[in-house]
Amino acid sequence: MRAVQHFQMLARYNVWATHRLLEAVEKLSDDAYRRDVGLFFKSVHGTLNHLLVTEHMLWYPRFARGESPKLALDAEIEPVRERLAQALKGGTGNWKPLIDSWPAERFEGKLSYTRMNGQAMSLPFIGALTHVFNHGTHHRGQITAALTMLGQPCPELDLVWMLQEDNR
Numbered sequence: 001m002r003a004v005q006h007f008q009m010l011a012r013y014n015v016w017a018t019h020r021l022l023e024a025v026e027k028l029s030d031d032a033y034r035r036d037v038g039l040f041f042k043s044v045h046g047t048l049n050h051l052l053v054t055e056h057m058l059w060y061p062r063f064a065r066g067e068s069p070k071l072a073l074d075a076e077i078e079p080v081r082e083r084l085a086q087a088l089k090g091g092t093g094n095w096k097p098l099i100d101s102w103p104a105e106r107f108e109g110k111l112s113y114t115r116m117n118g119q120a121m122s123l124p125f126i127g128a129l130t131h132v133f134n135h136g137t138h139h140r141g142q143i144t145a146a147l148t149m150l151g152q153p154c155p156e157l158d159l160v161w162m163l164q165e166d167n168r
Contacts, residue, residue, distance in 0.1 A: 003107035003126060004099065010133040011096035016162045018092045020155040021140050022085045024147055033081060037146045041074055044146050047139050048084055049076050056091035059132045064098055068114035095132075 025033065025044055036042040041050045053071050061067040078084040111128040115121050137157075144154035 002104065004102070004104055007099045007107075007129055007133075008096055010130075011092075011099055013159050013162050014095060014133055014136055015089075015092040017137070017140055017157045017159075018088055020157060021143060022088065024152065024155050025085070025143065027152055028147070028150060030081070032150045032152075035150075037149055039142050039146055041139075044143055045081060045084070046074065046076070047143055047146075048081075048088060049078065050074060051136060051139055052077050052084060052087055052091065055132060055136055056087070056094070059128075060091070060094060060098075062111065062113045063129065063132075064094075066113070068116075070116050073116075 025048070028044065032044075034043050034045045037044070039047050041047040050073060053073060053075050057077065058069055058071055061069055078087055107126050107129075109125045110122045111125045112120070112122040140157055144157060147154040
């Protein structure tokens with residue numbers, strides 16, 4: 001599998017897993033959704049806001065436009081849970097067209113950006129892009145643990161489930 005195909009698959013997985021997770025999160029009461037349940041960003045709401053900040057407002061501009069926004073990782077960008085869910089769903093759909101637009105040799109280069117503390121950074125392009133999708137998986141996993149702790153069923157989000165659905 002070439003790099004472009006691999007990342008197209010991860011972008012599809014990001015959409016699939018995010019949509020499934022948000023369907024499960026919808027069933028939480030507002031109190032449970034906003035309760036500090038010990039996650040790094042405290043609540044399900046805080047963690048979803050973190051995903052919006054990092055995946056769509058920080059990393060996406062770095063990859064798409066070479067911009068380095070300065071945002072707090074714990075910023076509450078969207079306080080309304082329905083609008084936050086819509087922003088996350090919409091944002092996940094932006095990655096595959098971006099990946100589709102890159103020539104194959106782009107994956108062999110570097111991603112240069114400025115960290116939020118002002119430090120210039122240059123990372124292997126493939127490693128940085130892998131981080132974006134791995135980071136989302138990490139925080140979705142935290143949210144599924146929170147769902148379980150809150151007595152709610154959580155969806156199966158393993159990549160292999162999406163691949164099996166693709167083969168049906």
